Amino acid sequence: xxxxxxxxxxxxxxxxxxxxxxxxxxxxxxxxxxxxxxxxxxxxxxxxxxxxxxxxxxxxxxxxxxxxxxxxxxxxxxxxxxxxxxxxxxxxxxxxxxxxxxxxxxxxxxxxxxxxxxxxxxxxxxxxxxxxxxxxxxxxxxxxxxxxxxxxxxxxxxxxxxxxxxxxxxxxxxxxxxxxxxxxxxxxxxxxxxxxxxxxxxxxxxxxxxxxxxxxxxxxxxxxxxxxxxxxxxxxxxxxx
Amino acid sequence: xxxxxxxxxxxxxxxxxxxxxxxxxxxxxxxxxxxxxxxxxxxxxxxxxxxxxxxxxxxxxxxxxxxxxxxxxxxxxxxxxxxxxxxxxxxxxxxxxxxxxxxxxxxxxxxxxxxxxxxxxxxxxxxxxxxxxxxxxxxxxxxxxxxxxxxxxxxxxxxxxxxxxxxxxxxxxxxxxxxxxxxxxxxxxxxxxxxxxxxxxxxxxxxxxxxxxxxxxxxxxxxxxxxxxxxxxxxxxxxxxxxxxxxxxxxxxxxxxxxxxxxxxxxxxxxxxxxxxxxxxxxxxxxxxxxxxxxxxxxxxxxxxxxxxxxxxxxxxxxxxxxxxxxxxxxxxxxxxxxxxxxxxxxxxxxxxxxxxxxxxxxxxxxxxxxxxxxxxxxxxxxxxxxxxxxxxxxxxxxxxxxxxxxxxxxxxxxxxxxxxxxxxxxxxxxxxxxxxxxxxxxxxxxxxxxxxxxxxxxxxxxxxxxxxxxxxxxxxxxxxxxxxxxxxxxxxxxxxxxxxxxxxxxxxxxxxxxxxxxxxxxxxxxxxxxxxxxxxxxxxxxxxxxxxxx
Numbered sequence: 001x002x003x004x005x006x007x008x009x010x011x012x013x014x015x016x017x018x019x020x021x022x023x024x025x026x027x028x029x030x031x032x033x034x035x036x037x038x039x040x041x042x043x044x045x046x047x048x049x050x051x052x053x054x055x056x057x058x059x060x061x062x063x064x065x066x067x068x069x070x071x072x073x074x075x076x077x078x079x080x081x082x083x084x085x086x087x088x089x090x091x092x093x094x095x096x097x098x099x100x101x102x103x104x105x106x107x108x109x110x111x112x113x114x115x116x117x118x119x120x121x122x123x124x125x126x127x128x129x130x131x132x133x134x135x136x137x138x139x140x141x142x143x144x145x146x147x148x149x150x151x152x153x154x155x156x157x158x159x160x161x162x163x164x165x166x167x168x169x170x171x172x173x174x175x176x177x178x179x180x181x182x183x184x185x186x187x188x189x190x191x192x193x194x195x196x197x198x199x200x201x202x203x204x205x206x207x208x209x210x211x212x213x214x215x216x217x218x219x220x221x222x223x224x225x226x227x228x229x230x231x232x233x234x235x236x237x238x239x240x241x
Numbered sequence: 242x243x244x245x246x247x248x249x250x251x252x253x254x255x256x257x258x259x260x261x262x263x264x265x266x267x268x269x270x271x272x273x274x275x276x277x278x279x280x281x282x283x284x285x286x287x288x289x290x291x292x293x294x295x296x297x298x299x300x301x302x303x304x305x306x307x308x309x310x311x312x313x314x315x316x317x318x319x320x321x322x323x324x325x326x327x328x329x330x331x332x333x334x335x336x337x338x339x340x341x342x343x344x345x346x347x348x349x350x351x352x353x354x355x356x357x358x359x360x361x362x363x364x365x366x367x368x369x370x371x372x373x374x375x376x377x378x379x380x381x382x383x384x385x386x387x388x389x390x391x392x393x394x395x396x397x398x399x400x401x402x403x404x405x406x407x408x409x410x411x412x413x414x415x416x417x418x419x420x421x422x423x424x425x426x427x428x429x430x431x432x433x434x435x436x437x438x439x440x441x442x443x444x445x446x447x448x449x450x451x452x453x454x455x456x457x458x459x460x461x462x463x464x465x466x467x468x469x470x471x472x473x474x475x476x477x478x479x480x481x482x483x484x485x486x487x488x489x490x491x492x493x494x495x496x497x498x499x500x501x502x503x504x505x506x507x508x509x510x511x512x513x514x515x516x517x518x519x520x521x522x523x524x525x526x527x528x529x530x531x532x533x534x535x536x537x538x539x540x541x542x543x544x545x546x547x548x549x550x551x552x553x554x555x556x557x558x559x560x561x562x563x564x565x566x567x568x569x570x571x572x573x574x575x576x577x578x579x580x581x582x583x584x585x586x587x588x589x590x591x592x593x594x595x596x597x598x599x600x601x602x603x604x605x606x607x608x609x610x611x612x613x614x615x616x617x618x619x620x621x622x623x624x625x626x627x628x629x630x631x632x633x634x635x636x637x638x639x640x641x642x643x644x645x646x647x648x649x650x651x652x653x654x655x656x657x658x659x660x661x662x663x664x665x666x667x668x669x670x671x672x673x674x675x676x677x678x679x680x681x682x683x684x685x686x687x688x689x690x691x692x693x694x695x696x697x698x699x700x701x702x703x704x705x706x707x708x709x710x711x712x713x714x715x716x717x718x719x720x721x722x723x724x725x726x727x728x729x730x731x732x733x734x735x736x737x738x739x740x741x742x743x744x745x746x747x748x749x750x751x752x753x754x755x756x757x758x759x760x761x762x763x764x765x766x767x768x769x770x771x772x773x774x775x776x777x778x779x780x781x782x783x784x785x786x787x788x789x790x791x792x
Binding site for chain 2 (some may be wrong): 005017018020023025026027030031033034036037040041060068089101113114117118121125129130131132134135179182183184187188189190191197200201203206209210211212213214215217218219222225226229231236237
């Protein structure tokens with residue numbers, strides 16, 4: 001636990017001392033800000049504000065954003081040879097992967113928390129459904145965790161950051177838009193199974209409309225657990241390969 | 242001299258290459274095998290892929306036996322096998338947990354208005370359904386292309402299944418995969434209605450099927466349909482057929498089949514009735530008659546027929562009378578007719594021999610009068626002339642004015658009136674033969690005039706709706722505008738008590754007000770969210786970068 005904490009603190013510190021992390025945050029806030037202002041302008045006197053607007057947008061944005069955040073975490077260590085150093089230290093593989101993942105998730109959570117300013121603004125000028133918004137935020141937080149875990153997995157797989165980001169993006173695209181495959185199959189039951197395997201299938205019909213379902217939480221937690229476990233196995237394999 | 246022989250280049254295939262190729266084919270086939278098994282179960286394809294997998298892996302094992310042995314016995318093999326096995330076990334645990342939680346159906350409705358929680362009214366309907374001795378099925382049609390909509394609707398369907406102790410069940414049908422099941426619903430599916438509800442027969446088919454138009458307010462749509470289904474069969478409305486009235490079986494323009502279909506879709510039983518036959522055989526109107534409709538009769542009522550109606554009303558019956566204007570000596574509810582007298586004396590309503598002409602509020606001609614004024618404080622007029630919904634107006638074609646007694650023997654009232662500039666044309670001969678009409682102060686009746694009125698006898702429970710036009714009920718006019726069918730269905734609903742039985746008050750939502758924000762406020766918000774926040778991050782980023790450059 002202490003080792004995990006040490007890795008976590010070191011990685012989080014790197015986020016806050018890296019110009020790239022702030023640049024990503026600026027881009028993130030600009031993107032969500034444009035969406036928010038756009039929706040606001042269209043809503044006036046016409047329709048109620050959309051409570052899950054930002055989480056809905058982030059569901060797509062995370063496909064590109066998560067690999068950007070995670071691509072360097074293990075790939076860079078491998079390329080620079082520092083992973084070997086870490087592996088010879090008394091820190092377990094689990095602590096390394098878990099610490100890095102938690103730091104990325106914390107950084108993402110802070111960015112997500114910054115977008116709550118939009119909700120504060122909305123409370124001042126309208127009567128938004130804060131319960132619905134809270135549900136959507138819980139969903140996108142878990143969704144983000146799952147996307148980051150996929151990113152970590154591919155960062156562990158290769159020492160090339162670009163390749164890692166590319167593979168993670170491709171996988172997330174498949175996981176998100178995979179229900180499109182379900183639309184071209186002949187059976188509705190099969191389409192249903194495919195839909196339930198996708199990230200979309202566990203976000204759009206539930207969190208995005210203000211529902212928190214047990215199975216969706218298990219789905220995202222399951223993806224996080226599985227991806228991190230495989231990443232740990234990959235890091236561990238360097239000891240016996 | 243012999244010419245030099247070209248060099249003979251032999252192609253050598255090593256055991257290693259054969260083994261690697263076998264491994265590649267075997268591995269690829271194994272992945273295909275898993276996918277094919279998931280896709281279609283055991284089939285020719287899966288058996289072929291299984292054979293290819295075994296052949297490929299066997300080739301590899303035979304060609305490279307040492308590599309194969311090391312997979313099974315080496316340290317690397319042990320470690321990787323352990324990793325794969327532990328990953329598979331973890332995957333199994335995750336899948337098992339997912340299935341358990343999925344079946345437990347744990348849902349938290351976070352919305353402030355509890356949009357995904359059934360209201361007390363819906364729960365009450367479900368309790369009634371649970372007490373029913375018949376199973377109800379919600380049959381919903383979704384293609385693979387609209388699975389996401391199915392997922393959202395399913396949230397509600399599950400609530401109905403759970404709330405009715407399993408009496409209501411959901412069945413999903415893919416119309417492409419089961420065209421036979423979808424065939425009876427083809428027309429409705431083409432109109433975008435994809436959810437139906439009905440009682441389940443012993444053979445699994447549905448009876449009393451109601452279409453459920455899903456409007457996005459799923460609870461309202463499903464509960465309303467369920468209430469109608471539970472009430473179906475309880476109300477029988479008779480249509481008079483012996484007075485040369487409109488025919489509810491006729492599908493032509495002048496028929497009334499659309500009205501009949503609308504009523505049947507609402508679970509109301511429609512039956513024919515002949516007053517003349519009843520009068521001859523000295524019988525009365527059946528006791529199960531929730532209402533009697535007399536649509537556009539072309540002759541006067543005989544004394545015996547009036548007696549039958551009087552008896553029916555005395556028993557608390559309900560009468561919908563749609564009179565009309567004809568150039569005839571035997572005009573239904575003519576000025577001096579016995580039935581007109583009966584209606585006036587007992588209910589304070591009668592038809593006049595004045596055709597409403599409305600220059601200020603009319604359609605194609607001044608004889609196509611619009612519902613200029615509607616009294617909406619009653620069940621009949623409540624859904625007419627709705628703001629910004631012009632289709633909810635009513636149009637009558639050559640309608641007679643109704644006289645309403647202001648000191649009536651029972652409760653009565655007006656529902657639809659013409660504009661004040663309308664008049665009642667008394668010269669029918671000129672109107673029908675020369676299509677000529679104009680206001681003559683001495684002869685005609687000055688507006689505004691009533692075209693639809695009601696009466697209710699509190700002592701007997703008798704209810705009457707009197708309309709000055711019958712043509713508005715015909716197939717050619719009843720749905721254009723929709724107000725024509727609305728006024729009829731709401732009249733039937735009021736008279737039979739059907740409306741009260743299936744009434745479902747939609748919930749009011751508290752979180753749908755509009756935004757109150759001015760241009761200046763918008764500018765401040767845009768400055769904070771588009772410049773200040775991202776700009777701060779950009780400044781910090783530049784600061785760190787510059788500091789790093791210096792060091």
